[in-house]
Every structure is written in structure tokens, then in C-alpha cells.
Amino acid sequence: MSRPKGFSREGVLRKAIGVFWKKGYADTSLQDIERATGVNKSGLYAEFRGKDDLFTEGLKFYLEQADTDALLSAQPLGLDNVERFLSLGLRCAYGSPGCLLVNSLREVAVLPPAVETLIRENRRKLRSALARNLEAALPSCDAKELADQVLTFFSGLTIEQNLATDERETRRKIASFMRLLRGQQGAAVDS
Amino acid sequence: MSRPKGFSREGVLRKAIGVFWKKGYADTSLQDIERATGVNKSGLYAEFRGKDDLFTEGLKFYLEQADTDALLSAQPLGLDNVERFLSLGLRCAYGSPGCLLVNSLREVAVLPPAVETLIRENRRKLRSALARNLEAALPSCDAKELADQVLTFFSGLTIEQNLATDERETRRKIASFMRLLRGQQGAAVDS
Structure with a gap:
């Protein structure tokens, strides 16, 4: 049985979108995402391949919502x-x-x-x-x-x-x- | 008599504009400007107050040219x-x-x-x-x-x-x- 991850993918994406929006892609670090979402790096890596993937998935989520x-x-x-x-x-x-x-x-x-x-x-x-x-x-x-x-x-x-x-x-x-x-x-x- | 500075203000601004344009303001470092202009930090500081000033003066120059x-x-x-x-x-x-x-x-x-x-x-x-x-x-x-x-x-x-x-x-x-x-x-x- 996998350990419950303690955060929702959607919640992380929403908060990550907020950071990318404010700072842009280049200027956003994984640390910024950690701070904004309250999810640490190992938690983020369990769900996403890294900053690129977070941005890509965030943009997809944003377009679906719109x-x-x-x-x-x-x-x-x-x-x-x-x-x-x-x-x-x-x-x-x-x-x-x-x-x-x-x-x-x-x-x-x-x-x-x-x-x-x-x-x-x-x-x-x-x-x-x-x-x-x-x-x-x-x-x-x-x-x-x-x-x-x-x-x-x-x-x-x-x-x-x-x-x-x-x-x-x-x-x-x-x-x-x-x-x-x-x-x-x-x-x-x-x- | 002041030492000749060995670079033209206009030349530095033109090259700095190119860097800011490509990378944006936030993502550009003074090191990037040094590399692009071939002028080291002390040379840049002799003419500008820093990155903010370089960007402001670069934008003014750009608007004058346009x-x-x-x-x-x-x-x-x-x-x-x-x-x-x-x-x-x-x-x-x-x-x-x-x-x-x-x-x-x-x-x-x-x-x-x-x-x-x-x-x-x-x-x-x-x-x-x-x-x-x-x-x-x-x-x-x-x-x-x-x-x-x-x-x-x-x-x-x-x-x-x-x-x-x-x-x-x-x-x-x-x-x-x-x-x-x-x-x-x-x-x-x-x-």
C-alpha cells in the first residue's frame, strides 16, 4: 500500500500557477514552489518530474479550467x-x-x-x-x-x-x- | 586627467539592451552584461549605478532610437x-x-x-x-x-x-x- 501523499495534485498546481504567473518561468525556482505549496522537494518529485513538468502540467490545468x-x-x-x-x-x-x-x-x-x-x-x-x-x-x-x-x-x-x-x-x-x-x-x- | 574608460556608453547600452531583451530584466545578471559587453564590473560601475540603472538607461536609449x-x-x-x-x-x-x-x-x-x-x-x-x-x-x-x-x-x-x-x-x-x-x-x- 502506498503512503498517502498528504497533498492534492490540483492544490499544488493551483499554487504553482500563482508563483509562475507572478515571477515568470525562468525566475521561479523549485524552492519558490516548495514555499508556496508547503510541499517539500521529495513530495513534488513524487508527483512531477521537476520544474519543467510542473510548469507544463500547470499550464495544461490552467487551460482546462479556462x-x-x-x-x-x-x-x-x-x-x-x-x-x-x-x-x-x-x-x-x-x-x-x-x-x-x-x-x-x-x-x-x-x-x-x-x-x-x-x-x-x-x-x-x-x-x-x-x-x-x-x-x-x-x-x-x-x-x-x-x-x-x-x-x-x-x-x-x-x-x-x-x-x-x-x-x-x-x-x-x-x-x-x-x-x-x-x-x-x-x-x-x-x- | 581622468583615465580613458576604453568603451563607449552607447556601445554598452546597445549590448545590454540585447541581453535584457533576450533574458528579461529579472533573469539578467551583471555577469551577463559583463560577458556581453566585454566591460568588467568596475568599468560598468564607473558609468552606471548598477543593473537597475543599466536597464533604465538602456530603455531610455532604446526609446530615443525608436x-x-x-x-x-x-x-x-x-x-x-x-x-x-x-x-x-x-x-x-x-x-x-x-x-x-x-x-x-x-x-x-x-x-x-x-x-x-x-x-x-x-x-x-x-x-x-x-x-x-x-x-x-x-x-x-x-x-x-x-x-x-x-x-x-x-x-x-x-x-x-x-x-x-x-x-x-x-x-x-x-x-x-x-x-x-x-x-x-x-x-x-x-x-
Whole structure:
């Protein structure tokens, strides 16, 4: 019978995400994770292969929690889903601003290769899901091109959250961007 | 007569910028700067107060070189200036992708306070200069609101450069964003 490990994998991942979010990947040590989780190194190694694995599993867990698949496939498809996706940038589920994945873009050069793959795969899926919503709302536009605009705007919005922008300002920016998108409807119909 | 220091301040700043850009602020040590510049610690301390000062002065130098003031006050004011500003995100003057200032947003929480002030001040100036150009081109729109959109799009575009996006893709994104902006002209005239 294996000894009960005395901590939950999910609890460790949540706390590890908080540390990685605050300090970034490169600047986080296993000691930082030990301190934040209260689990010592041998406990962490019983569950994870090390810092790389903790970061990779943390990012996977974070993406599962965000569950953008469900959000972007809610019926009816359309601009409301796009707006709900952008509004994810407002949430600070882990007490930190913005989006852990966008923050991590800064560090792509030093991230474990598995993480870069995860980031690229996530962006590819988001782009397709956004394009389906945009196509439903703006059938005469280039939905993939607009999906790229939404993703880039989301990246900008969330990286700017590090400047502790107030929530109203972020909401104003999202509303203004949605007006630009909705304007496409008229523009496409006119042309 | 003071001993000649054997290195140029500008040369050190250029090389230091390259290191900070690649590794970020937190993860860069004075040893890294020594290695990159070939100037030892006592030489660096003769010119700078330390890592904080090197980063602050490096960022100032970088902003002077980019000279967005000149770019955004070129006559006639208008959307061409805005497009030229966005295209700055394509340049890799220091062999690294994107924009050092946007990359640094990730680290605002640990940056020297002088740098955070510098970043906020730079964004405030950019926003005003962009708004003047947008107002000239789209007099019936809310120029400040659109200036925020341009800044956020620029932040997103440059942070995404860390994924080694190819230049054509970035150019496509800029062209597509400019179409959204130019669409505002028609929209405002129609309404």
C-alpha cells in the first residue's frame, strides 16, 4: 500500500500557477514552489518530474479550467461569444493580472519545448473556434483574418493588464473593439 | 586627467539592451552584461549605478532610437503614420523580436519604479500622438478610444513576435487592422 501523499495534485498546481504567473518561468525556482505549496522537494518529485513538468502540467490545468472550448462553442455562435472570450482577460482567477499563457510568450525562447507546443496548439484551436463564431456573425468577411485580429487584441489587452489598468478601462477597450468588429457587418453589406 | 574608460556608453547600452531583451530584466545578471559587453564590473560601475540603472538607461536609449515622436508628427498627420508606427513591431534592431518595452510589461511587478514610470509616460505620449493622427483622418470618431485600440493591437502584435511569427503574417495582421480602422471612416460618415 502506498503512503498517502498528504497533498492534492490540483492544490499544488493551483499554487504553482500563482508563483509562475507572478515571477515568470525562468525566475521561479523549485524552492519558490516548495514555499508556496508547503510541499517539500521529495513530495513534488513524487508527483512531477521537476520544474519543467510542473510548469507544463500547470499550464495544461490552467487551460482546462479556462475551458474556452465550451465558451466558444456555446450556441448560438456569434459575436457575443467573442466578447465573452475577450472578457476572460479581465479575470484574475489566480490573483494575478491578464493571462498566464500570453505572459509566457515573453519567455518562449527559454520555455520547455512541450510548453511552446502547447501554446501554439492552444492558439491554433482558439483561432478556429473564433473564426467559426465570426463566420456566423459576419458571413461576408474573412473570418480567419478577423480571428487573428481578435487573438492579437486579446494578447495586447492581457499583457497590458500587468500595468494594473483598472477594470473599467479594460471594459471600455473591449466594447470599443467590439464596435470595430460589429462595424464590419455594415461595411461588408454595403460593399 | 581622468583615465580613458576604453568603451563607449552607447556601445554598452546597445549590448545590454540585447541581453535584457533576450533574458528579461529579472533573469539578467551583471555577469551577463559583463560577458556581453566585454566591460568588467568596475568599468560598468564607473558609468552606471548598477543593473537597475543599466536597464533604465538602456530603455531610455532604446526609446530615443525608436524616435516615435518624429514618426508620429510627420506631416500630413493621418493613418499612414499609424501604419508606420505599427510596422515598428516588425523590426528586430537588436536581433530580438517585438518590442523591448512591451516585453517588459510582463515584469512590471519586479521592475525598478523608474522604469514603470518611463513605460507609463511613453504610453501616455504615444496615445496622444496616435490620437492626433487618428483625429486628422477620422474626425467624426473618438480619436482617443481608437488610439487605445492601436496601442493594444501593437502590444499584442509585438508580444506575439516571440512566437517567431513570419514577417508576412505580421504584415497581413497590420494590413487587416488598418482596414478595420479605415472602415471607421465610412462608418462615421454613414451614421
